[in-house]
Amino acid sequence: MKKQDRKSRLKPEDSALFRDLVADVTPLPTRDMAEIERPRPRPVPAQRLLDDRDALRDSLSDHIPWDTGAETGEELAFQRNGISPQTLRKLRRGHWVIQDELDLHGLTTAEARVLMVEFLNHCARNGLRCVRIIHGKGLRSKNREPVLKQKVANWLMQRDEILAFCQARRTEGGSGAVVVLLKGGKVKAGG
Numbered sequence: 499m500k501k502q503d504r505k506s507r508l509k510p511e512d513s514a515l516f517r518d519l520v521a522d523v524t525p526l527p528t529r530d531m532a533e534i535e536r537p538r539p540r541p542v543p544a545q546r547l548l549d550d551r552d553a554l555r556d557s558l559s560d561h562i563p564w565d566t567g568a569e570t571g572e573e574l575a576f577q578r579n580g581i582s583p584q585t586l587r588k589l590r591r592g593h594w595v596i597q598d599e600l601d602l603h604g605l606t607t608a609e610a611r612v613l614m615v616e617f618l619n620h621c622a623r624n625g626l627r628c629v630r631i632i633h634g635k636g637l638r639s640k641n642r643e644p645v646l647k648q649k650v651a652n653w654l655m656q657r658d659e660i661l662a663f664c665q666a667r668r669t670e671g672g673s674g675a676v677v678v679l680l681k682g683g684k685v686k687a688g689g
Contacts, residue, residue: 573664573665573673574647574651574663574664574665574676575590575662575663575664575665576651576654576655576660576662576663576664577661577662578660578661578662581661581662585661585662585679586662586664589628589662589663589664589677589679590664590665590667590677592667592670592677594627594628594679595628596628596629596630596670596677597626597627597628597629598617598620598621598626598629598630599629599630599631599632600613600614600617600629600630600631600632601632602614602631602632602633602634602646602650603632603633603634603635603646603674604634605646607645607646607649610633610646610649610650611649611653614631614650614653617629617631618657618659618660618680621659621680622659622680625682626680627679627680627682628677628678628679628680629677629678629680630666630670630671630675630676630677630678631650631654631675631676631678632671632674632675633646633647633649633650633674633675633676634646634647634674635672635673635674647673650676651663651676654676654678658681659680659681660678660679660680661679661680661681662678662679663676663677663678663679664676664677665677
């Protein structure tokens with residue numbers, strides 16, 4: 499309803515009566531409002547975020563040959579020095595329950611690297627022991643070859659908390675995924 503419409507509906511005697519009723523009313527000052535203190539936002543650890551970003555940039559490189567420490571052949575497999583071959587056998591047979599997974603296929607190398615670092619840090623913080631990383635089979639890539647497969651293997655070998663990894667069983671993704679065994683217990687997550 500417009501302001502003019504309201505005024506035109508008031509009878510002159512009603513308007514006069516209202517003015518008489520509020521004649522001795524003093525309007526409240528507009529500047530004397532209560533200032534309610536709002537809760538302060540949680541502090542942002544700006545330097546930590548910058549350090550994490552720098553560590554992320556430096557944490558995984560593509561300069562180590564992907565097959566360093568890995569078995570030969572098509573299947574990806576790796577065990578850190580000091581880890582028994584039986585551990586790798588158990589990993590291949592599904593001895594450990596897969597506690598979480600990360601799906602990288604369809605991403606660029608840069609996107610995949612960032613997500614993988616975040617995922618591995620999450621796993622370390624939460625004490626996860628066995629996870630699956632899906633890198634894809636390369637069916638939609640140029641030359642129909644997996645782009646991320648070797649990169650994922652290379653990145654995993656650079657992380658100290660990775661004890662072993664192997665190609666996933668056929669029911670868990672086969673040649674398009676890798677099952678990773680991490681150190682047990684909660685570990686401080688580093689870049």
